[in-house]
Amino acid sequence: MRDFAIMMGSAPVWRSWEHVLHSVRTGEPAFDHVYGVPVFEHYARDPEAAAVGVAGLHSRSVAENDAVVAAVDLGDARTLLDVGGGRGSLVRAFLAAHPHLRATLFDLAHVVRDGEEDERLSLVAGDFFAAVPGAHDVVVLKKVLHDWPDEQVTTILRGCAADLPGDGRVLVVENLVTPGNTPSFAKWLDLLMLVYAGGRERTEADFRALLAEAGLALRRVVPTATGISVLEATHA
Ligand SMILES: C[S@@+](CC[C@H](N)C(=O)[O-])C[C@H]1O[C@@H](n2cnc3c(N)ncnc32)[C@H](O)[C@@H]1O
Incomplete structure (x- = not known):
């Protein structure tokens, strides 16, 4: 939890909470109000802040990856694409568990690092609102859709579905909000997404x-x- 705790206490997150009232009044992210740009644009311009954010999310992922890989039956799938896969810890966990698998890690240019690919893992830098690398048997989106409002989520999902083979699968990995007024981590995360992303x-x-x-x-x-x-979807 160390890097996640550091991220939660870092200025971009802390200052977003400081202005929670702005979000409550407007429904808009406090982050944009404080920094003048959305969070991923800010990170693209500020490598130091980005490094703290990427490390924080990476540490959370490491704690979740094995459970996610164990929850997925890859069946005959030979290729997997991790969209918004960050530093790639999940995609590497899939590769370690499935020796026949090849994978592509796709994220923004400042996140995808050169020199970390090998014969089973390709790195692709790009913007998922423009295009998503095509033709993979399985497309994974872990904690990506929760960063965006519905309209953008639809755009991202359409991009993922565009070149999905007939029997391909899209795996959406998220903390689901449960019904009723009971405490849950997803409800706290929901507020963080409101103020921050x-x-x-x-x-x-x-x-x-x-x-x-x-x-x-x-x-x-x-x-x-x-x-x-893990929410598993196929062509309708
Ligand atoms: C909340 S993080 C999740 C990272 C990783 N999947 C995980 O579970 O730890 C969202 C990811 O989406 C990436 N992202 C944001 N906007 C993007 C875009 N327009 N195109 C591609 N990736 C983007 C971010 O860089 C970040 O790595």
Whole structure:
């Protein structure tokens, strides 16, 4: 939790909470109000802040990856694409568990680092609002959709569905908001997404509807011991 704790106490997160009232009044991210640009644009311009953010998310991922890999039956899949995969710890966990698999890690240019590819892992830098690398049997989106409002989520999902083979799968990995007024990590994360990224956490029904907008059908939901769930979708 060390790097995640450092990230939570770093200026971009801390100052967003400081201005939570702005978000409550407007529904807009406090981050943009404080910094004048959305969070990922800020990180692209400030490598020091970006390094803290990327390390924080990486450390959370490391704690979740094994449970996510164990929750997924890859079947005959030979290729996997991790969209917004950050430093690539999840994609490497999939590769370690499935020796026949090849994978592509896709993220913004300042996140994807040169020199970390090998014969089974390709790195691609780009913008998922422009295009997503095509033709992979399985496309994974872990904690990516929660950064964005519904309209952008639909755009990202359509990009992922565009070149998905007929029997391909999209795996959305997120903390699901459970019904009722009971405490849950996803509800706290929902507030963080509001102040910091302008996104939100969602219920299973929310994801089912967003996937349908992109021509995808939610086939099953696999909860994991870490609290994060894997939502599996195919072409509708
Ligand atoms: C919350 S992080 C999740 C990272 C990783 N999947 C994980 O679970 O730790 C969201 C990721 O989306 C990436 N991202 C944001 N905007 C993007 C864009 N327009 N195109 C590609 N990746 C983007 C960020 O750089 C970041 O790595």
